[in-house]
Amino acid sequence: MSRKREIHLGLFLQGAGHHVSGWRHPHAEAGSENFDLLRRVSQIAEKAKFDMVFLADGLTSGVDAHPSTIARFEPLTLLAALALVTDKIGLAATSSTTYGEPYHTARAFSSIDHLSQGRAAWNIVTTSYARTANNFSKSHPEHDERYAVAEEFVDVVRGLWDSWDDDAFIKNKQSGVYADPAKVHVLDHKSKFYSVKGPLNIPRSPQGHPILIQAGSSGPGQDLAARTADVVFTAQQSLAEAQAFYKSLKERVVKLGRKADDVAVMPGFLPVIGRTAKEAADKLAELDQWTDLKSAMPLLEERIGHSLTDYDPDGPLPDLPISDQLRSRAELLTALARRENLTIRQLALRVAAGRGHHIMLGTPVEIADRMQEWFDGRAADGFNVMPPFFPEGLEDFTQLVVPILQERGLFRTEYSGSMLRDHLGLARPALPSV
Amino acid sequence: MSRKREIHLGLFLQGAGHHVSGWRHPHAEAGSENFDLLRRVSQIAEKAKFDMVFLADGLTSGVDAHPSTIARFEPLTLLAALALVTDKIGLAATSSTTYGEPYHTARAFSSIDHLSQGRAAWNIVTTSYARTANNFSKSHPEHDERYAVAEEFVDVVRGLWDSWDDDAFIKNKQSGVYADPAKVHVLDHKSKFYSVKGPLNIPRSPQGHPILIQAGSSGPGQDLAARTADVVFTAQQSLAEAQAFYKSLKERVVKLGRKADDVAVMPGFLPVIGRTAKEAADKLAELDQWTDLKSAMPLLEERIGHSLTDYDPDGPLPDLPISDQLRSRAELLTALARRENLTIRQLALRVAAGRGHHIMLGTPVEIADRMQEWFDGRAADGFNVMPPFFPEGLEDFTQLVVPILQERGLFRTEYSGSMLRDHLGLARPALPSV
Numbered sequence: 001m002s003r004k005r006e007i008h009l010g011l012f013l014q015g016a017g018h019h020v021s022g023w024r025h026p027h028a029e030a031g032s033e034n035f036d037l038l039r040r041v042s043q044i045a046e047k048a049k050f051d052m053v054f055l056a057d058g059l060t061s062g063v064d065a066h067p068s069t070i071a072r073f074e075p076l077t078l079l080a081a082l083a084l085v086t087d088k089i090g091l092a093a094t095s096s097t098t099y100g101e102p103y104h105t106a107r108a109f110s111s112i113d114h115l116s117q118g119r120a121a122w123n124i125v126t127t128s129y130a131r132t133a134n135n136f137s138k139s140h141p142e143h144d145e146r147y148a149v150a151e152e153f154v155d156v157v158r159g160l161w162d163s164w165d166d167d168a169f170i171k172n173k174q175s176g177v178y179a180d181p182a183k184v185h186v187l188d189h190k191s192k193f194y195s196v197k198g199p200l201n202i203p204r205s206p207q208g209h210p211i212l213i214q215a216g217s218s219g220p221g222q223d224l225a226a227r228t229a230d231v232v233f234t235a236q237q238s239l240a241e242a243q244a245f246y247k248s249l250k251e252r253v254v255k256l257g258r259k260a261d262d263v264a265v266m267p268g269f270l271p272v273i274g275r276t277a278k279e280a281a282d283k284l285a286e287l288d289q290w291t292d293l294k295s296a297m298p299l300l301e302e303r304i305g306h307s308l309t310d311y312d313p314d315g316p317l318p319d320l321p322i323s324d325q326l327r328s329r330a331e332l333l334t335a336l337a338r339r340e341n342l343t344i345r346q347l348a349l350r351v352a353a354g355r356g357h358h359i360m361l362g363t364p365v366e367i368a369d370r371m372q373e374w375f376d377g378r379a380a381d382g383f384n385v386m387p388p389f390f391p392e393g394l395e396d397f398t399q400l401v402v403p404i405l406q407e408r409g410l411f412r413t414e415y416s417g418s419m420l421r422d423h424l425g426l427a428r429p430a431l432p433s434v
Numbered sequence: 435m436s437r438k439r440e441i442h443l444g445l446f447l448q449g450a451g452h453h454v455s456g457w458r459h460p461h462a463e464a465g466s467e468n469f470d471l472l473r474r475v476s477q478i479a480e481k482a483k484f485d486m487v488f489l490a491d492g493l494t495s496g497v498d499a500h501p502s503t504i505a506r507f508e509p510l511t512l513l514a515a516l517a518l519v520t521d522k523i524g525l526a527a528t529s530s531t532t533y534g535e536p537y538h539t540a541r542a543f544s545s546i547d548h549l550s551q552g553r554a555a556w557n558i559v560t561t562s563y564a565r566t567a568n569n570f571s572k573s574h575p576e577h578d579e580r581y582a583v584a585e586e587f588v589d590v591v592r593g594l595w596d597s598w599d600d601d602a603f604i605k606n607k608q609s610g611v612y613a614d615p616a617k618v619h620v621l622d623h624k625s626k627f628y629s630v631k632g633p634l635n636i637p638r639s640p641q642g643h644p645i646l647i648q649a650g651s652s653g654p655g656q657d658l659a660a661r662t663a664d665v666v667f668t669a670q671q672s673l674a675e676a677q678a679f680y681k682s683l684k685e686r687v688v689k690l691g692r693k694a695d696d697v698a699v700m701p702g703f704l705p706v707i708g709r710t711a712k713e714a715a716d717k718l719a720e721l722d723q724w725t726d727l728k729s730a731m732p733l734l735e736e737r738i739g740h741s742l743t744d745y746d747p748d749g750p751l752p753d754l755p756i757s758d759q760l761r762s763r764a765e766l767l768t769a770l771a772r773r774e775n776l777t778i779r780q781l782a783l784r785v786a787a788g789r790g791h792h793i794m795l796g797t798p799v800e801i802a803d804r805m806q807e808w809f810d811g812r813a814a815d816g817f818n819v820m821p822p823f824f825p826e827g828l829e830d831f832t833q834l835v836v837p838i839l840q841e842r843g844l845f846r847t848e849y850s851g852s853m854l855r856d857h858l859g860l861a862r863p864a865l866p867s868v
Contacts, residue, residue, distance in 0.1 A: 016612075024607045031605065031612070033637055035549055059537065061635035063620065067612040071603060071637050074538075074545035077514035081549045084518035099535070103493065103569045104508075111508035115469055115515045134631040135537045169505060171465065173458045176724060178450075178465070178501040186497065197568040201495035203467055203505050290610060 007375050007411045008264050008382025008424060009402075010092070010233075011045040013038060013053045015390060016067035018270050020299060020352035021290035022389030023067050029390060032072035039085050041391050048398035049412050051423040052090030052121060054213075054233070054384060055079065059099055060132045066299070076108045083116035090420030092121035092213055092231075098146050099127055099136055102156035102196055109210040110161060110202045118206030118419030122157075123213040123233070124224070126150045128329075129302075143327060147220035152193045154212070154228050159187040161209050162431055163199035185431075207421045208428040217245065217328035226252035229263055230426055233384050235329070235356045236267045237336050242358075242379035264424060267374070268357040268384040271367055273396045280361045287388055288353060293345055296352035300344075303329045303356060313345040329356060357386055364400035371401075372410060441809050441845045442698050442816025442858060443836075444526070444667075445479040447472060447487045449824060450501035452704050454733060454786035455724035456823030457501050463824060466506035473519050475825050482832035483846050485857040486524030486555060488647075488667070488818060489513065493533055494566045500733065510542045517550035524854030526555035526647055526665075532580050533561055533570050536590035536630055543644045544595060544636045552640030552853030555665070556591075557647040558658070560584045562763075563736075577761060581654035586627050588646070588662050593621040595643050596865055597633035619865075641855045642862040651679065651762035660686035663697055664860055667818050669763070669790045670701045671770050676792075676813035698858060701808070702791040702818040705801055707830045714795045721822055722787060727779055730786035734778075737763045737790060747779040763790060791820055798834035805835075806844060 015032035016023045023030035029037050042053045055075040062070075075093035082091055091112065095105055105122070113120035126146035133140035141149065168183035187198035214225035215233040225232045232249060236242035250260045272287075274280030293313055301308055305323035317337040322330045333356060337347045353359055360367050374380040387393030405411035416422060449466035450457045457464035463471050476487045489509040496504075509527035516525055525546065529539055539556070547554035560580035567574035575583065602617035621632035648659035649667040659666045666683060670676035684694040706721075708714030727747055735742055739757035751771040756764045767790060771781045787793055794801050808814040821827030839845035850856060 021610075023605070023612065024610060026607070028607075031603075033548065033603070058635065060631075061633065063613075063615050063618045063633065065635075067605075070613050070635060071598075072635060073548065074541040074636070076511055077542055077545040077549060080511035080514035081518050084515050099538075101533070101570055104533075107508040108511055111511040114467065114507065115511060134629070136535055137627070137629040164505075169465075169467070171457070171501075173460070173462075176455075176458060176729065178457065179497075179504050181497050184497045193571070195568070195571040199495065199497065201492065201499075201504060201506060202508070295610065 005381075007371065007405060008266060009050045009411065010266055010382070010384040011041070011050050011053045011394065012268060012384045012386045013041060013055055014068050014386075015072070017389035017393065018355060018357075018386035019287045019388035020066065020295060020355070021287050022393070024290045025287060025389045027389070027392045031067050035073070035078075035081065037390060038073075038078070039082065041394055042082050042086055042089065044391060044394055044398060046086050046089035048402050049415060050089055051382065052092050052420055053082065054092040054123065055094060057094035057096070057125075058129070058132075059096060059127065060129060060135055064298075076112065079112050079120070080115050083112060083119065088119075088415045088418055090119045090121055090211065090423060091116055092123055092211070094123040094125050096125050096127040097150040097153040098141060099132060100153070102153050102194055103160065103200070105153075106157040106160035106200055107202060110200065110205045113205035113207055113210045114202070118421065120205070120207070121211035121213055121231070121420055123215060124150060124154060124229070125215065143218070144220060147216075147224060149193050150224055151227075152191055154224070156187070156189050156194050156196050158209060158228075159189055160196070160198050160200040161204065163187065164204050165431060166204050166208075169203050207419055211420050211424065211426070217332070221328060222249055222252055225249065225263070226256055226258070230424060231264045231266060234265065234267050235332060235358075236379070237332070237358055239374060239377060239379050242267055242374060243377060246379050262426070264381040266382040266384050267380050268386050270354040270357055270359045270386045270388055271393070271397050271401065272359060272361045272388060273364060273367060273400055275363065277362055277366070280363065284353065284359070284361055288349065291349060291352045293348060296348040299355070300333070300348040300351045303333055303351060305330055308344055311344055313348070314343050317342070317344055317347060332356065355386070364404055367401050368404040368408070371405065372408065375410065439815075441805065441839060442700060443484045443845065444700055444816065444818040445475070445484050445487045445828065446702060446818045446820045447475060447489055448502050448820075449506070451823035451827065452789055452791075452820035453721045453822035454500065454729060454789070455721050456827070458724045459721060459823045461823070461826045465501050469507070469512075469515065471824060472507075472512070473516065475828055476516050476520055476523065478825060478828055478832055480520050480523035482836050483849060484523055485816065486526050486854055487516065488526040488557065489528060491528035491530070491559075492563070492566075493530060493561065494563060494569055498732070510546065513546050513554070514549050517546060517553065522553075522849045522852055524553045524555055524645065524857060525550055526557055526645070528557040528559050530559050530561040531584040531587040532575060533566060534587070536587050536628055537594065537634070539587075540591040540594035540634055541636060544634065544639045547639035547641055547644045548636070552855065554639070554641070555645035555647055555854055557649060557667070558584060558588060558663070559649065577652070578654060581650075581658060583627050584658055585661075586625055588658070590621070590623050590628050590630050592643060592662075593623055594630070594632050594634040595638065597621065598638050599865060600638050600642075603637050641853055645854050645858065645860070651766070655762060656683055656686055659683065659697070660690055660692070664858060665698045665700060668699065668701050669766060669792075670813070671766065671792055673808060673811060673813050676701055676808060677811060680813050696860070698815040700816040700818050701814050702820050704788040704791055704793045704820045704822055705827070705831050705835065706793060706795045706822060707798055707801060707834055709797065711796055711800070714797065718787065718793070718795055722783065725783060725786045727782060730782040733789070734767070734782040734785045737767055737785060739764055742778055745778055747782070748777050751776070751778055751781060766790065789820070798838055801835050802838040802842070805839065806842065809844065
């Protein structure tokens with residue numbers, strides 16, 4: 001792709017808002033189970049020419065879990081519904097390799113790609129939380145096994161997506177030939193974890209392959225992303241950290257024979273926008289006032305993988321063994337606490353506000369400047385925007401920040417194509433020659 | 435329910451049409467992967483006040499499979515999309531207990547029930563075809579084990595649907611309580627096949643429980659239906675057979691402490707409608723002309739569970755052992771061949787035309803008469819209508835037959851409620867008392 005480099009924008013769609021107390025804001029229309037809100041918000045993002053909306057997911061929820069995880073739509077059915085109320089914007093959803101089946105996953109995303117005429121994306125996750133296993137009659141595999149399974153799972157899915165040539169379904173009424181039997185590729189996959197014969201019972205989808213997204217930042221996560229992903233979501237707290245991650249990821253991509261531009265790195269950030277710096281700080285303070293240590297601590301403990309109740313909240317984060325299951329997130333937060341000398345309480349409140357993602361606080365110009373700095377500084381090819389609450393937090397961003405990016409020529413003013421693959425500037429994958 | 439007994443109508447939605455050669459008709463707009471067709475056809479059924487549209491499914495497809503199975507949408511994503519382009523009509527899809535997970539299934543159907551505001555239905559199948567296992571890295575369980583698994587699977591799904599009281603999500607911004615922790619029911623299911631903790635991460639859905647449909651006609655299939663189903667789909671070739679099945683099923687229902695009216699029995703039939711008897715016969719002949727033995731035999735062999743290539747197609751159906759996997763369908767077809775003295779060729783063509791379902795051939799009045807005869811004669815509470823091809827085959831039925839049923843007071847002229855449960859006259863299930 002030789003076209004001009006432009007920022008890619010995703011909307012991290014979470015009805016309850018991304019600030020832990022976002023749903024309590026007087027202007028917030030919660031929550032994640034409110035389809036009308038999710039529909040309007042997706043349409044706002046489309047009007048602002050975002051590349052995609054993105055749905056996280058989880059397969060377990062405690063009784064006192066956060067509103068964003070305690071009640072939400074099943075993402076694939078939600079995506080199919082959103083496909084019918086939008087026209088151009090990409091539609092990304094999370095689906096687990098550890099708790100899924102390649103045939104089901106391949107089929108569902110192909111189906112959504114057909115329904116949306118080429119706008120589907122699959123965010124590949126291996127599922128961190130061991131308690132998920134309690135809902136699936138099995139035990140939770142270890143980190144490295146989860147990634148080994150994921151590698152094979154993704155290969156099977158991609159193989160199934162290539163079951164039929166693009167022109168296989170000739171539907172000749174005269175001859176009675178619906179699908180040309182010379183244009184089918186029976187996968188016949190048999191390896192360590194999966195045995196899947198194929199073919200998939202749906203035509204090859206408009207994008208050839210739905211877009212693949214990966215968000216694991218551990219070594220095995222980066223390896224999987226470098227080999228298979230079109231987009232990488234990541235949580236980075238500082239420009240320097242983000243640049244290091246960007247560099248590391250792109251090097252892995254190139255090492256595997258792909259072009260650096262074949263993968264878009266998109267850190268998440270929580271925009272808190274004021275007309276002045278003070279107004280922005282006040283907005284964040286307004287949100288933070290509803291966050292107490294009691295509601296913030298579970299989020300931190302979940303990411304660190306340890307109970308912290310025995311430690312002084314106003315003391316430093318203790319040295320704790322980092323669980324294999326949560327490696328990348330726990331390391332990121334430990335580094336943040338050390339770098340900024342944060343107490344447990346301060347770290348918990350920081351996590352609560354931005355969920356481990358960077359908080360961009362300031363005027364529209366300051367935020368556009370920061371985005372440009374990350375973009376020009378090769379810390380990001382784009383961003384996953386995480387409004388603190390909906391819909392106002394998104395409207396602020398699309399009305400105040402997006403026009404600045406557009407004036408600077410950093411972001412599109414119109415879609416140039418109709419598929420997510422077009423928005424990302426990625427070529428349609430050719431069928432492997434037989 | 436003391437309201438007047440009325441015929442229930444489902445549209446068996448299959449883009450390729452239900453006659454094996456339906457897609458080849460000059461007026462047919464195939465096929466099952468054509469969303470625009472499925473959308474328009476669903477809207478036609480809704481305009482005619484049908485109770486529901488229904489999607490069959492399969493998780494395997496041969497290279498030379500029929501157009502209806504070789505390429506189709508994944509049903510749950512398709513249903514979610516159809517929810518957005520219809521308002522009142524029920525939306526039923528098939529999902530397998532043998533190749534699914536209760537947590538995923540409970541969640542997806544709840545999600546569709548929310549998206550459609552109370553119109554979702556799950557057709558519970560155990561998956562007959564052993565070759566399905568080739569796509570799922572496992573071996574195919576025997577018939578009786580499949581049903582034992584299904585019984586427990588359905589219980590887990592229903593338990594997960596009751597995870598939250600209807601008024602659990604109070605979303606109190608002042609107190610910060612999103613879900614009332616006193617109103618959650620953690621399932622904690624542990625039994626022979628499944629261990630599923632819960633709760634489900636979505637509020638209880640508009641219908642309380644999405645509608646349950648069952649279509650297995652074997653003994654274990656009828657037992658599962660009698661205990662759990664709201665609707666039973668069935669293939670019956672004659673009034674007498676249908677009456678016997680209806681009686682057997684309703685007796686099982688009553689024996690389990692439910693009311694006979696709690697379950698609607700809906701046989702499928704293929705309507706071939708002419709303004710005269712001759713025009714109808716000509717229409718069927720026009721369709722049959724495209725069906726040769728080569729295209730018809732695989733459908734028969736699939737249902738019988740044996741290759742028939744070594745037998746004279748113009749001789750009788752040989753006595754063959756009936757596979758445990760295909761018990762109910764194989765028995766039905768063997769009985770039909772014996773009763774009507776059909777050759778293999780004749781049986782194959784009959785299966786090809788109606789897929790083992792009854793073919794109703796005649797004028798609109800004749801077809802309405804036959805439906806009324808089955809309905810009044812307690813052979814059916816309604817019908818699953820299987821047009822030979824789309825959209826014309828459906829339009830003929832809605833324009834010519836439905837008005838006669840309405841004039842006779844046998845079928846609604848307007849929806850009396852907005853949920854599928856309302857159309858079926860079924861009460862919303864109460865939450866089990868704790």
